[in-house]
Amino acid sequence: MVSLRFPTATFAHLPPPPPPHRAAIAAAIAAAAAAAAAAASFTLTAKSAGRPLPHPAHSAPLWASLSLADGATPGNVEPRTGAAFPAEAAGGRRLLGVGLRKTTVLGLKSIDVYAFGVYADDSDLKQLRDKYQKLPVSELKENAELISDALERDIRMTVRLQIVYGRLSIGSVRSAFEKSVGSRLQKFGGSDTKELLQSFVSLFKDEYKLSKGSVIELSRESNHVLKISIQGEEVGSIQNKLLCQSILDLYIGDDPFDRSAKDNIQGSLASIIKA
Numbered sequence: 001m002v003s004l005r006f007p008t009a010t011f012a013h014l015p016p017p018p019p020p021h022r023a024a025i026a027a028a029i030a031a032a033a034a035a036a037a038a039a040a041s042f043t044l045t046a047k048s049a050g051r052p053l054p055h056p057a058h059s060a061p062l063w064a065s066l067s068l069a070d071g072a073t074p075g076n077v078e079p080r081t082g083a084a085f086p087a088e089a090a091g092g093r094r095l096l097g098v099g100l101r102k103t104t105v106l107g108l109k110s111i112d113v114y115a116f117g118v119y120a121d122d123s124d125l126k127q128l129r130d131k132y133q134k135l136p137v138s139e140l141k142e143n144a145e146l147i148s149d150a151l152e153r154d155i156r157m158t159v160r161l162q163i164v165y166g167r168l169s170i171g172s173v174r175s176a177f178e179k180s181v182g183s184r185l186q187k188f189g190g191s192d193t194k195e196l197l198q199s200f201v202s203l204f205k206d207e208y209k210l211s212k213g214s215v216i217e218l219s220r221e222s223n224h225v226l227k228i229s230i231q232g233e234e235v236g237s238i239q240n241k242l243l244c245q246s247i248l249d250l251y252i253g254d255d256p257f258d259r260s261a262k263d264n265i266q267g268s269l270a271s272i273i274k275a
Helices: 022-041 043-049 062-068 122-132 144-152 170-189 194-201 241-252 259-274
Strands: 094-105 109-120 157-163 215-221 225-230 233-239
Touching: 094 259, 109 122, 109 241, 109 259, 122 144, 122 259, 144 241, 144 259, 157 241, 170 194, 170 241, 194 233, 194 241, 215 241, 225 241, 241 259
Parallel strands: none
Antiparallel strands: 094 109, 109 157, 157 215, 215 225, 225 233
């Protein structure tokens, strides 16, 4: 180790600086707390994308943190929660749109439960081109038959759920699906669907733990096989056209969880068909 020595020098003794004013200290503490709270509000974006936020060499405005998560663009981010979705899901399926599942507790308090993204396979969507290619995009965006065909046909699609409510248990997910999917099964298949419904909800076992940012994927594969995965782990699959149709109907059907999301998804479908 090199030792640096400097000649002794005499310096004048300066009086110590006056202590900071109490009001200035309080203002600095308040500003720091506000900045910490604002930064914490964006943590979910990084977790939802499944990657930590990068550490920039210099400070950036808070609004920029949305774009830091997985290279998210505005169309990939659910704006009310900040949950970011990849532009493509497994198998190269394209993101059509994002939305939010809300619920009401005791008819009073509204809770954001999970954000969702709906994906579809481009090559499979070509099945719809022969029927709709002569219609303008503006008409396709309002065409209810387009959605009916997307639900009915053997088109590979994925619904990706990203949990935003930190107290959500797997049991709550199971109960919610039992009610919502059960009503859709009756809508499309009649009352004799209890066994099918139980085979689906039984896959959401208590051993799976959920937290903010947890991901559940419901995928319709070829030949109407529904594949369910939690945090990237496949937990089961069921081959049943009615079940696949009923689950997708929750997000893009006549009475969807998020009406604006359904409209955006249908607009994306129309644009892809006409491309």
